[in-house]
Amino acid sequence: MKKILLCCNAGMSTSLLVQKMQKEAASRDLDVDIEARPLNEAMDHVDEAAIILLGPQIGYTKADFERAVEGRDIPVEVIPMIEYGRMNAAKILDDVQAKIG
Amino acid sequence: MADATGYLDRFADVSARIGNQVHLRSLRDGFATIMPLFILAGVAALFNNVVFTWIWGPSGLMPSADVLGWAQYWGGALSNGTLNISAILLCGMIGYCLAQNKRFDNPIACVVIAVSALAVLMPQTVAAAVAPASQLFEEGKSITTPVSGAFTTGYTGTAGLFSAIIVGLLATTVFIKISGVDRLRIKMPEGVPPAVGKSFDVLIPMILSLGAFGLVAMILFAIPAHTDLTAIINEFIQTPLRALTTNVWGLVIIYSIGTFLFTLGIHQTTINGVLVEPILTIVLLNNTALYNAGKAIPMANFMNMDIINVFALMGGSGCTLALLIATFIMGRYRPSKEVAKMAVLPGLFNINEPVIYGYPIVFNIPLMIPFVLNTALGIVISYFATVIGLISPCVIQVPWTCPIVFSGALATGGDLRASVLQVLLLALYTVIYLPFMKASEKSLQKQAELAEQAEQG
Numbered sequence: 284m285k286k287i288l289l290c291c292n293a294g295m296s297t298s299l300l301v302q303k304m305q306k307e308a309a310s311r312d313l314d315v316d317i318e319a320r321p322l323n324e325a326m327d328h329v330d331e332a333a334i335i336l337l338g339p340q341i342g343y344t345k346a347d348f349e350r351a352v353e354g355r356d357i358p359v360e361v362i363p364m365i366e367y368g369r370m371n372a373a374k375i376l377d378d379v380q381a382k383i384g
Numbered sequence: 385m386a387d388a389t390g391y392l393d394r395f396a397d398v399s400a401r402i403g404n405q406v407h408l409r410s411l412r413d414g415f416a417t418i419m420p421l422f423i424l425a426g427v428a429a430l431f432n433n434v435v436f437t438w439i440w441g442p443s444g445l446m447p448s449a450d451v452l453g454w455a456q457y458w459g460g461a462l463s464n465g466t467l468n469i470s471a472i473l474l475c476g477m478i479g480y481c482l483a484q485n486k487r488f489d490n491p492i493a494c495v496v497i498a499v500s501a502l503a504v505l506m507p508q509t510v511a512a513a514v515a516p517a518s519q520l521f522e523e524g525k526s527i528t529t530p531v532s533g534a535f536t537t538g539y540t541g542t543a544g545l546f547s548a549i550i551v552g553l554l555a556t557t558v559f560i561k562i563s564g565v566d567r568l569r570i571k572m573p574e575g576v577p578p579a580v581g582k583s584f585d586v587l588i589p590m591i592l593s594l595g596a597f598g599l600v601a602m603i604l605f606a607i608p609a610h611t612d613l614t615a616i617i618n619e620f621i622q623t624p625l626r627a628l629t630t631n632v633w634g635l636v637i638i639y640s641i642g643t644f645l646f647t648l649g650i651h652q653t654t655i656n657g658v659l660v661e662p663i664l665t666i667v668l669l670n671n672t673a674l675y676n677a678g679k680a681i682p683m684a685n686f687m688n689m690d691i692i693n694v695f696a697l698m699g700g701s702g703c704t705l706a707l708l709i710a711t712f713i714m715g716r717y718r719p720s721k722e723v724a725k726m727a728v729l730p731g732l733f734n735i736n737e738p739v740i741y742g743y744p745i746v747f748n749i750p751l752m753i754p755f756v757l758n759t760a761l762g763i764v765i766s767y768f769a770t771v772i773g774l775i776s777p778c779v780i781q782v783p784w785t786c787p788i789v790f791s792g793a794l795a796t797g798g799d800l801r802a803s804v805l806q807v808l809l810l811a812l813y814t815v816i817y818l819p820f821m822k823a824s825e826k827s828l829q830k831q832a833e834l835a836e837q838a839e840q841g
Contacts, residue, residue, distance in 0.1 A: 292651050292653075296737035299730065299738075323409070339741055340650060340654075342649070343397050343400045343650075364741040364744060364746055365741065367737070367742070368739070368740060368741025368742020368744055369722075369726070369742040370726065370742070
């Protein structure tokens with residue numbers, strides 16, 4: 284069971300994306316747990332994550348997250364704006380699978 | 385060009401960092417936790433002033449002063465439990481959120497400190513007007529007498545919100561700082577349960593920080609002016625700040641900067657949410673309290689949070705609901721039309737990230753113009769519509785996710801003209817978006833073709 288941690292500003296639109304990603308993951312029979320957290324909580328949960336995805340609104344925090352997971356094999360990625368806006372769960376999951384297999 | 389992009393990136397980065405500054409963020413989080421109470425206060429005011437008077441009022445369906453009085457007691461009680469203690473609630477919540485955002489391990493202690501410090505700084509007597517039945521009463525003269533054993537809603541309610549913010553941040557900061565001093569910790573011998581030690585850990589910092597606030601209160605009382613911190617804050621900080629942020633042109637500039645930021649991908653609330661939303665919300669809550677008491681709304685309070693959320697951000701920042709309508713009417717470019725279809729449902733609830741990032745608005749030069757322009761127009765038009773009396777002033781806080789037409793009527797205490805104004809504004813926004821939408825389609829198509837050529841080339 285790998286955990287994908289999504290992090291965004293407040294969580295309105297990200298909650299929609301998580302829903303779509305969970306559906307997509309289920310249809311691919313992936314053993315992943317996808318959860319979204321707002322910025323101020325996410326930092327406390329980086330250790331549990333296999334990969335951290337940041338919403339484009341908070342892309343500037345990438346460096347902070349990379350520092351938080353330094354020395355561990357936890358990739359930190361900013362979701363591309365277009366994929367995020369179009370809620371392209373399939374494409375985002377493809378990228379995640381390429382990263383963490 | 386590369387220079388300009390680098391500059392914009394830096395601008396976006398700096399703005400985002402301001403918006404995420406820990407104190408400002410805690411203030412925003414603190415407000416968010418008690419938002420439901422303010423919404424409830426608005427609903428209660430609406431019932432008291434519109435629904436109940438419509439049924440039992442002097443010219444109502446079943447006129448009865450008695451029943452009206454009983455019914456309105458319900459709204460009055462709710463107002464007491466929300467608006468009239470809003471400063472106390474906010475102060476505690478800010479203490480909690482600041483502790484959390486600073487990763488302090490005892491946020492509950494910060495709630496205690498913040499609320500307690502606010503009360504420490506309140507005046508110990510309340511000026512009460514002498515009743516006409518009293519022997520002290522003289523006709524034609526208003527005599528007040530100091531009453532002890534009371535807190536006044538002038539300090540615990542909406543009028544005290546601003547100082548609650550400052551005291552909440554200050555008291556929590558002082559407490560966390562003192563707690564960090566190792567030498568003040570009482571060391572327990574081995575064998576004493578750790579929880580006991582923890583209870584002593586907060587003891588000395590609490591005594592010291594509250595004691596210090598008590599000293600401040602004492603000094604302010606002892607000087608000839610006999611004042612208190614809230615009075616000073618209201619006079620010297622809140623009044624000028626309020627004049628600045630509720631000025632229509634000042635607000636247009638601030639919001640235009642915010643929406644422009646959004647066209648670079650940084651959420652507009654990052655800036656607006658911390659710089660102006662707290663004060664605009666305070667003004668709106670003042671209005672709710674006035675409306676509930678049946679008093680007139682002064683013109684200085686016409687510019688408030690509802691003007692922004694209800695009229696200037698329809699369907700989200702930049703009024704993108706209008707862009708979606710424009711796309712349905714005249715859109716020819718398939719990818720944009722697909723996004724529009726998907727984004728319409730969230731858009732009805734004023735959530736528009738799918739449009740911002742997917743349509744996209746971000747770095748889409750033709751659309752950046754109407755995006756910023758529409759929000760500015762919405763502020764100006766709806767504010768002046770209030771000033772000249774076309775619509776009633778906004779008095780009730782509606783959740784920002786409330787769909788248009790409903791939100792206009794609710795915000796103004798049931799004035800349907802506000803809903804009509806919303807529809808007219810939406811039509812105007814759509815007309816403004818149309819030519820820019822066509823230009824955007826052309827440029828998106830060109831970009832797509834170029835990208836294809838690059839792949840084949």
